[in-house]
Amino acid sequence: MKDKPTCQYQSPDGHRCQEIDMGSGLCFWHDAKFDKSGLELSQKLERYAKRGGLLQGLELKRANLEGLNLVKHNDHTGYDLSYSNFYRANLRGAHLFNNKIENASLMKADLHDANLHCCKLSNSNLLGIKLNNTRIDNIDLSGKLQQENEASLAAKEKRTEDAADFFLQSEETYRTLRKGAEQQGLFEMAGNYTYKELRMRHYQYPTHSKKRFMSAAVDLLCGYGEKPANVIRFSLSMIVFCALMYFLFGISYQNEVLSINFSQSFSDNISALLNSFYFSVVTFTTLGYGDITPIGFSRFIATVEAFTGSFSLALFVVVFVKRMTR
Structure with a gap:
């Protein structure tokens, strides 16, 4: 008796599925043409995972996965659901702790009351996800969303309209993540997503427009109100720059001009430089x-x-208080 043909799915990582071919060349789990809309597959998927089935590249568009429990107890790696399609899937109450869901699509998935704690979501499509009361602490996006990468590629290839659209999608996704973090009381995370949300908006402005220039200036000064360290760096840079200008153009102390003078000794020039720094600090802080x-x-x-x-001192107080009172 001939062996039954197996699924021909092979993940980009090189893993092959060993499930039985349904006649299309693919198994039930990896066949995108098999309509799973509304099918209650939570328990079936849990059993499939426990017996070692390939979880990469699952095609679960619109599937009902409410209450799904995919947690590897006593295992720090978690399940690998990379390259899977959960478009509009019902994942309410799903427990996906520490799973790897990279290069996947969770677009418009319902994650109400779900647990994504410590999930790895690098380069995944999170546009339109529903995060009502969803646990998202310590999720790992590894820097960029799928739309961000697409936007960067489009911008590099001079596809301006496509780039703007992808940046808009990225902004919307970060806004959703920010609101989800705020709902969970994860205010530091919310601040990071706020920064990224506004950064995505920055890239949507025309390259040489006034709005883009102002956005870049605000980012440089204070990181859109999320980075007090930016204010400190700017202030120190301003103090140093102005001190060097005073040293170059001169300041007056007891009717004596203090400035760089190559005819004077090295120690006199150092003294003039230090006085320039002193005057710069006094001026910047408006002590006078x-x-x-x-x-x-x-x-x-x-x-x-x-x-x-x-202006900088007032800005620092505002940004610092904003961060500390979250």
Whole structure:
């Protein structure tokens, strides 16, 4: 008696399915043409997983997987559901702890009350997912969404409209993730998704537009209100730059001009440089002791630095308080 033909599915990782061919060359789990809409497959899929079936590349579009429990107890690796299609699948209450769902599609899947704790979702399509009361702490996106990668490729190939559309989808996905994180009280994670959401919006603006320039400036200054360290870096850079300008153009101390002067000794120049740094800090923080005063072009630099300093200090307080009170 001839052996029954097996499924011809082979994952991009090289894994072959050993299930019986249904006549289409593929098994029930990997046949995209087999309509699984509404089929209750939770228990069947659990049994398939426990007996070692290939979980990569599953075609479960619109399937009913409510209450699915795919957790490998006493195993730190979890199940590998990469390359699978869960488009519009019902995954309410699904327990998918620590599973690998990379390069997959969860587009518009219903994950109400599901557990995605520690799931690896790199390069997966998460557009339109429903995350009502979904546990998403410690999920791993490894940097980018599927749409982000598509957008970067489209931008590189000068397909402007396609790139803008993919960036819009990425923005929507990060917004969904942000709301899901806020609902779970994961405010640090929510802040990271807020930053990425606004970053995706930035890329949708025309390259040389005013909006894109302003967006880049806000990102540089404070990371869209999510990165206090950016304010500190900008402030330190401003202080150093202005100090060097004072050292170049000169400042006045007790009727003596302090500036770079190659005819003076090295120690005198170092003293002038240190005084320039001191004056820069005093000006940036708007303390204004008055012991050192700007002269010539240094007056303009001091005016700009004082204005920038007062703005930066206020900005830092706002951003810092925002982060600390979450």
